[in-house]
Amino acid sequence: METNPTVAINISDDLYGLSNTKSDPRDLPEPDVHIVTCDALRIPAHSSILASVSPVLENIIDRPRKHRSSERVIPITGVPYDAVLAFVRFLYSSRCTEEHMEKYGIHLLALSHVYLVPQLKHRCTKELGQRLTIENVVDVLQLAKMCDAADLYLKCLKLVANHFKAVENTEGWKFLQDHDPWLELDILQFIDETELRKKKTRRLREEQRLYLQLSEAMECLEHICKEGCTSVGPYDMEPGHKRSPCSKFSTCQGLQMLIQHFATCKRRVNGGCLRCKRMWQLLRLHSSMCDEPDSCRVPLCRQFKLKMQQEKKKDDARWKLLVRKVVSAKTISSLSLPKRKREEELGETRSSHGIRSFRL
Numbered sequence: 001m002e003t004n005p006t007v008a009i010n011i012s013d014d015l016y017g018l019s020n021t022k023s024d025p026r027d028l029p030e031p032d033v034h035i036v037t038c039d040a041l042r043i044p045a046h047s048s049i050l051a052s053v054s055p056v057l058e059n060i061i062d063r064p065r066k067h068r069s070s071e072r073v074i075p076i077t078g079v080p081y082d083a084v085l086a087f088v089r090f091l092y093s094s095r096c097t098e099e100h101m102e103k104y105g106i107h108l109l110a111l112s113h114v115y116l117v118p119q120l121k122h123r124c125t126k127e128l129g130q131r132l133t134i135e136n137v138v139d140v141l142q143l144a145k146m147c148d149a150a151d152l153y154l155k156c157l158k159l160v161a162n163h164f165k166a167v168e169n170t171e172g173w174k175f176l177q178d179h180d181p182w183l184e185l186d187i188l189q190f191i192d193e194t195e196l197r198k199k200k201t202r203r204l205r206e207e208q209r210l211y212l213q214l215s216e217a218m219e220c221l222e223h224i225c226k227e228g229c230t231s232v233g234p235y236d237m238e239p240g241h242k243r244s245p246c247s248k249f250s251t252c253q254g255l256q257m258l259i260q261h262f263a264t265c266k267r268r269v270n271g272g273c274l275r276c277k278r279m280w281q282l283l284r285l286h287s288s289m290c291d292e293p294d295s296c297r298v299p300l301c302r303q304f305k306l307k308m309q310q311e312k313k314k315d316d317a318r319w320k321l322l323v324r325k326v327v328s329a330k331t332i333s334s335l336s337l338p339k340r341k342r343e344e345e346l347g348e349t350r351s352s353h354g355i356r357s358f359r360l
Contacts, residue, residue, distance in 0.1 A: 015043070017089035033061065033072040035088060037081040043088055047072060053091045054115040076111070083107035090120050101127045106143055113147035125152045132159055138172030145183065161191045211329035213251065218286050218330065220252050224259065225297045232256040234297060255282075284308075288323045289330070 016028075031044030051058035060074055076084050083104035090096050096108065101124070109124035111117075128140055129152050141156035143149075160167050167173055176184055224232050229246045230253070246252035262279040287304030290296050308316075 016092035036075045037084045038077050041081050056115045079107040087111045125149045129155045134166045157190045161194045211325045214326045215330040232259050
C-alpha cells in the first residue's frame, strides 16, 4: 500500500515561520499530528500549539481515534497547499507576510473563519479591504457574507454601489446573477437605499442653505433698520456718503430694494403684490424671532408680536417649524463668529420706531 507523501521540509528550515521570533524551531518537540492538504500533501504540526490557537482544531484533535496506534490527521482541503502552509505559519508565529496575504488573502480569510482564528480574520479583513478592485469585489463580497465579515461586506457594497456600471460587466457579477439571486437582491436594495440617502442629504442641505439665507436676511434687516446702509436706513440718521454696495451681507442690496418697493407700492394694500407679500413674511419672521419687541427698531415688530399672541391660529404649525429652523441656523451661524464679535452683538441696544422710521 502506498503511503501519502510528506512535505520535504525540516523543522530547522523554518517551516513554521519562527526565524524572526524569539522561538527557536529546533526547540520544538517532535510533531504529533499531520495536516493533510490537497493532493494528499502533509504538513507536520504540534497538537498543543494548534489547540491553543484554534478551538475548532482543538475539538478535532480531541476526537477519539478508532485505533490507539493510528496517527492523528487533520484534513484541510479545498484551498491551495501554500495557503494552508501560510495558515499554519500564522498559528505558530502570529505573522503573515505581505506576499502571502496578497496571493492567498481570500483563502486565509476563509480558513480563519472556519477555524475561529480572530487575529488572522481581522488582518485578512483589513488587507482585503485595501486590495479591493472592480474585478474582485463581487468575489470578496460573497466571501465576506459567508464569513460574517461585516466591515469588509459593507466596504464591498459601497464599492459596488459607486461603480455599479463597471461591476455589472465583470464575470463575478454574471456568476452572481446565475448562482446567488438573493445576494444580488441585497446589493440592488443597498444601491436603492444609498440613492435615497443621497437624495435626502441633498434635500436637507438645500433646506439648511435656505434657512441660513433667511437667517442672514434677518441680520441684514436689523443692520439696515439700526445702522442704515447705502440707500435705506433709520429716519433719524443722515444718509451715508459711501454709495458702493454693502459688503457686510450678500443679501443687503436686494433687501434694500425690496424695502424701497414695499414703501412705495400701491398694490400691497390689497395683497396683489408678490414682492410686498415677501416683505410682510420677512417682517413677520423677524417678529417671531425677536426677543425685544419693545426696543426693536425693525418696523411693525411689536405689532406683529401682539397680533400673533391674540390670534394663536392652529394652522401655524408649519410657520412655527420654519421659525425654529431659522433660529437654529442663526444660532449655528453666531457660534461660528469670533467670541469678541458675538459679545459686541449681544451688547448692542435698540430703540423702537414704526414703519415710517425708514430713511429712503
